[in-house]
Amino acid sequence: MIKLLLIFTLFQPGDTILTEEKAIELALENNFAIRLEKYNLEIAKNNNTVGNAGMLPTVGLNANGSKTIQDTELEFVNGDSQNRDGAKTTVYNAGASLGWTLFDGFRMFATKDRLEEISQLNEMAFKSQVQNAMSDVLKAFYNTALEQERLALLESTLKLSEERVAISKEKYEVGKASKLEYLQAQVDYNSDQSALVRQKEIIAIQKLQLLQLIGIQEGYDSFELSYTHEKSEYLTDLANIETEAIQQNPFLKQLKSQQEVSLLTIKENESDRLPTLDFNLGYNYSNLSAEAGFLQSNVSSGLTYGLTATMTLFDGLNRTRTIQNAKILSEQSYTAYEQGEAQLRTAVKSGILTLQNAQTLAALEEKNLAVAEENVTIALERYRVGKSNPIEIREAQNNAVDAQIRYIEALNTAKIAEIELLRLTGNLLKE
Template sequence: MTQLNLLNDQGAEIPLARSTAASFFKGGKGDLKKSNLTSPSLIVFTILLLLIFRLTNVQAQENLLTLEEAIRTGLENNFSVKIANNDQDIAANNFSRGNAGMLPNLDLLAARDFGIQNSESDFFNGNEQNISGGRSNSINASAVVSWTIFNGTRMFVTYDRLNEIQQASNLDAQATVENLVADIASAYYTVILEQELLTVIQSALELSDIRKQLAKTQYEVGRTSKLEYLAAQADYNADTSSLISQRQQMYNARVDLNTLLARSPDTEFSVPDQIDANLELRLIGLKETMLSANPQLLRARQEENIAYLTTRELKADRLPIIDITGRYDHVTQESEAGFLLYGQSNNFAYGVTARWNLFNGFNRNRVIQNAQIAMETQQYATQDLRLQLEAGLEKTFINYTNSIQLIELETENEAIAQERAEIALERYRLGNTNSLELREAQRIAVAASGRLLDAVYSTKIAEIELMRLSGKLASSNY
């Protein structure tokens, strides 16, 4: 496993110790040469291993997926972002003066009727009129315009409420983007973690293989018992089982990341072998930024405004409504029966209509009271959300600072465990110790490497969550 690095605010790298397990394999192979156990098959195996590593490394560079590329792909393809964008477009379309009731309505009506009439008529002067199959038709066309010019200022309040809804939709989209960026970044670094843990376990397995070969050779020349050789073989099998499990963990992490990027789960890619973490975050600055930029908190405040404007809309219903209307009618009639053979008229009318509901069984008061209660409830919800966000920020920051301390501690522990393992391997090669001591040193070294990786990973995940809570994740360098 290659070197892990941390970054401070100035961008300077703080180096961490190399993996103990990787150093095991390196030192172990040197000791193996000194012991004259380099058989031709082992040399061939080593050459093949180096060739495979080089080919794999070249292919990995070609399929390297950077975090920036992963986030860009996720924002372009992820379905949650597309849904949020569609909701944002709907809210933008709804924010209009026409939807608020400020603009007039214009209706055009047209009709044409046909008829056949049979009639018999006797008049006072003695005349008679008998018509059979008399045809008639009429054309009616109208244009009607109506415009509410006053409804207790409700239309203006509605327009403001639609604006608040649009802004709330924008905040929803922002929150969706930030949550997705956080999920992608976490999944991305999880892949790196699982990859590095796999390297540690692979190095441990390689060391176990060296130990097994040493035990086998020593058993064949009579320097140790068969029990020692069987124990080495059993430990080798146990490490192989751990390697298989870790491969599964790594595969699952890669599938999770591909899913977030909305692409095929089996898409091949590689990731870097280091995790860069910012060690200079400050709680006070994060809290101030969270209160002013967290999209969830801003969304809750928007809901307060929406509830307030809803109450004002309902109160506006207590006032009268005034409409102005205009109408133009065109009528044409033709008939072969009756007194009028042809007629045409054009009419224009206009007027003002006022209506005012004075009593509706106290229902209006009830609705207004419920709206005021809902507004108060939303205020409580905003206060509760703020407390939850502050608590989450505090706990995450404590985890962040503790992880940084663990990095310093585990770096030292990893170096100590590495030195101890090297000494144990040398003593085992010389026959001055047994396999139990070597196995214990190996286990401690692998555990130290794993804890160091977990500390770096936990620091990064805490950093991502702190940036998300502060509302600056989408606008940061992620």
């Protein structure tokens, strides 16, 4: 069961125990995929404003000043003349303007709805990424746990082989066994040691991969996993799990949201066929002073306002093309949703089948495990008293190891299938 409570008991460098809750907490804080997707979500939320939709006016200020120096020779119609060298002309202008689109064929409203839907789409994408990251971390966690179980099993097998070596040595020294039997016991013991070394390497690599998924780079050299294989409370009703997945799967919701975005894009493009009406308001101030010319000084200020209506009558059929492409993209989004739903149903059915079979195998192997362990005990005692040979005890030992491996693999397969079903149904993250 993954019922996440963010209590922030984070895994610190030097800690020796890592639980699945701590692994998830660390991943939510440090996983790179989650952090990258969060940026997209923040951008989508920032874009979801009425101003970005074009509903608000634009206000601007402008000012400029210039000075010119000219030599002038002027003759007027009445016969007068004016000659000036280095005559200066100074001009100052300042103004404020406001532009507001009052009507644009309802495009601004469709744009605002589209921005809202894109924000929701990115929320679904973020939740989907969180669940995917959690699923990857938990699967890596339990796969590492499986290798940890294998290591414990090999350590137990090595102890049994060590005991067999001691028994065969004792029997050889008193003349009850041949040197060949003693050497064979040593060979089997060395073989078990090699398997143990290889398994330690496998676990080290698995732990590095787990830390990479969590988002931890260094400072965590040695730790053990603490875990259970308890069944999740969210998978008790397997009969209705497919319906639950269709209703709650974050990725499917993301595809549904994409459908809405494509429909609103069509509305935006269709609004371009209608006229637009803009309101304009401005205030201007001008100050001119000249040492030569007709005017020596001119100061003016005033308010201007008005409405501007525009309508494109023909644009080379580009608007029609844009609308057609938007409709094609809308049909594509519907097809993508149908594909996603079909894939989800198949994944859920496959996951249920895998889970049920793994649970059945685990129950069978658990019964077989007790028999195999008892068989090893009996074989070891028979070997101790000289009633069995090395082949018999080694076979019993191998059978016990195989039974234990099949059992822990069945448990791990069931757990991985459970994690996948929780991801598909959207129940992996429960706050």
